[in-house]
Amino acid sequence: MPDLWHGAGRGMTPTDSAPSFRVLQEAAEWFAVLRAPAVPPGERQRWRVWHDADPAHQQAWRRVEAISGKFEDLPDDDKPTAHRLLDAVAARRTQRRRALKMLTLLCGTSLGAWAATQSTPWQAWTASHHTGVGERREIRLADGAVLWLNTGSAIDVDYGSQLRRVILLAGEILVSTAPDTQSPARPFVVDTAEARLRALGTRYAVYQEDGASTVAVFDGAVEVRPLAPGAEPLIVRAGQQSRVTRNAAAPIAPADLARESWSRGLLIAENMRLGDFIAQVSRYRRGYLGCAPEVADLRIVGAYALADTDRVLAALADTLPVRIQSTLPWWVTVVPR
Incomplete structure (x- = not known):
């Protein structure tokens, strides 16, 4: 059972950032204890004391419940009021x-x-095209352009008389444009929550994150225009990428090959932090996949097949000083060996 006071999240308030890895692990461990067929005497009371001791514990518990999709083996009178409100x-x-x-x-x-x-x-739900967790799709548009949708992605396609427009609603796409079939040629653009990206005869990837989108160009060039009035446009050329907010595009950086390799079912890591690598792998799995801070800065090099993420995790355990811990079938973490 979890240590009652371990990782208490001192000083956190309900408005602070997400719970720490350690507190999330405690919540998952308590969930595993309380879903057991026979809960040891006193464990429910100990869980309640842990839960009420810190707002961070309550936030972490809600996160575990949300991922589980249901309250397993917890009777209604053991749900905190906050959970009933949820x-x-x-x-x-x-x-x-x-x-x-x-x-x-x-x-x-x-x-x-x-x-x-x-x-x-x-x-x-209402998008023209979308993918589920772990799914990838190839779509050919009316003008011959080809789009690949990565895991958990959604787009709308809006081809009008003046513009060929793709709206990235969630996730990530790889675009290979084609000459327009109409004359005069209509511009081809991808709109994200932060910017309009105009293709200049190109192959490029766009990844929508929270508050920013990343564009990586592999052929040709892309004009990036942040949505804020007066924001300066930026031309991103082949072999380059930029992370864009509504206010500005970040300075040019080398294109990350992982932004393109997923279309071939591979995650390429070039001296990637383990924490960042796990965050990417988690996009292809249901449930929770996390990385302990103690090993998050280890470096990863290689090409990993995304079709079998369990095998990817096993390879990490074989080559790094880490082990794979499954607190619950849907709650997996990479921790120090």
Whole structure:
């Protein structure tokens, strides 16, 4: 069972950042204890004391519950009030999505356009094309351009009389443009939450993150225009990449080959931090995959097949001073050996 006071998250408040790796691990360990067929006497009370001792513990517990998708083996009277409130919020969100779908059918596309600005899950649900966790797709557009969607990605395609437009709603795409079939030629652009990316005859990848998007160019060039008024545009050429916010594009850096290799089912690591590597692998797995801070700065080199992430993790354990710890079937961490 977890140490009651270990990793108490001293000084954290409900408005602080996400719980630490250690506190998340404690929450997962408690979840494993309480879902056992026979819970040892006193463990529920010890869990409650742990849970109530720090807001960080409560935040971590909610994270574990959210990933589990259900409260396993916990009776209703053991759910903290905050968790029952979360159930109510989730139910309201489900009702709202159903209502929005019905209203869209009744009122036409304008309401759907509004809803798409309010919720990423709604956007992915109604997107022209999307992929699930671990899935990749190749799509050929009307003009001959080819798009590859990475895991957990969603796009809308809007080809009009003046513009060939792809909207990246979530995740990552690789684009190989083609000459326009119309004359005069329409510009080809990818719109993200932060910028408009105009292709200048090119092959490039775009990765949508929280608050930023990364564009890596492998052939030709891309004009990057952040959305903020007055923001300076940037030309990113073959072999280069830039991370873009709404206000500015970061200085040019060498293109990361991993931004393209996933389309071939590979994750290429070139002296990559283990923590960053695990964050990428986690995109291809359901559940939680984390990396202990003690080993996060170890360096990784190699090419890893994304079709079997368990094998990737086993290879790490064979070549690095780490071991793979499965606290729950869906909660896996890389920790020091």
